[in-house]
Amino acid sequence: MTAVGAAAAGHWTGVLWGLLGALCAGIVPAAYIEWERGRGRWGDRHVVDRTKRAPIFFVILGSIGTGSVAMLLGGAPAGILLGMLALWVMTVGLLAVNTVWKISVDSAVASSVVTLLACVHSPWWLAAYAMTAAVCWSRVALRYHTVAQTAAGAALGAATGLAHLLE
Numbered sequence: 226m227t228a229v230g231a232a233a234a235g236h237w238t239g240v241l242w243g244l245l246g247a248l249c250a251g252i253v254p255a256a257y258i259e260w261e262r263g264r265g266r267w268g269d270r271h272v273v274d275r276t277k278r279a280p281i282f283f284v285i286l287g288s289i290g291t292g293s294v295a296m297l298l299g300g301a302p303a304g305i306l307l308g309m310l311a312l313w314v315m316t317v318g319l320l321a322v323n324t325v326w327k328i329s330v331d332s333a334v335a336s337s338v339v340t341l342l343a344c345v346h347s348p349w350w351l352a353a354y355a356m357t358a359a360v361c362w363s364r365v366a367l368r369y370h371t372v373a374q375t376a377a378g379a380a381l382g383a384a385t386g387l388a389h390l391l392e
Contacts, residue, residue: 226247228243229305230243230302232304233304233308249291250312254281254288261280279320279323282320283320286320292309307388308388310388311341311386312337312385314385314388315337322381326377327374328374328377329378332370332382333378334382335361335382336380336382336386338386339351339356360375361378
C-alpha cells in the first residue's frame with residue numbers, strides 16, 4: 226500500500242496515505258483475528274472453518290471503508306482510493322463466495338498485491354507471481370485449501386487488482 230500511495234501522489238506524502246491503507250486493509254484485520262484467536266474463538270490465524278469467517282470479512286469491510294472515507298475527506302490521491310476500493314470489492318467477493326464455498330483469502334491477497342504493483346509501477350512486477358504461486362502451493366500443501374480454491378482466490382485477486390488500469 227505504501228508503494229501504491231507513493232505512486233499515486235508522486236511524492237513522499239503518498240507513503241502516509243499508503244500507511245493508512247496498510248493499517249486499514251492489513252493491520253486492523255490481523256489484529257482482530259489475533260484478538261479472537263486469543264479469546265479461543267478460532268484455533269489459529271488461518272480460520273480454516275469457512276463458516277466462522279464472516280465476522281472477519283465484516284471487520285475488513287468496515288476498516289477499509291473507514292480508511293477510504295478518511296482518505297476521501299483528507300484529499301488522498303485517486304490512485305490510493307482506487308486501491309482501497311479494489312480491496313473492498315475483493316473482500317465483498319470473498320465474502321460472497323465464502324458463504325457457499327471455501328476460497329483462499331491468502332491467494333487472493335497475494336495475487337492482488339502483485340497485480341496492483343504491476344499496474345501501478347511496472348509490468349516487471351508480474352515476475353512476483355512466482356511468490357503468489359508459492360502462496361497457493363503452501364495453502365494446498367498445508368491442506369487448508371484445494372487447488373481450485375487457491376486458483377479461484379488468485380483469479381479474484383488479479384481481477385480486482387486490475388482496477389488500477391481504470392485510472
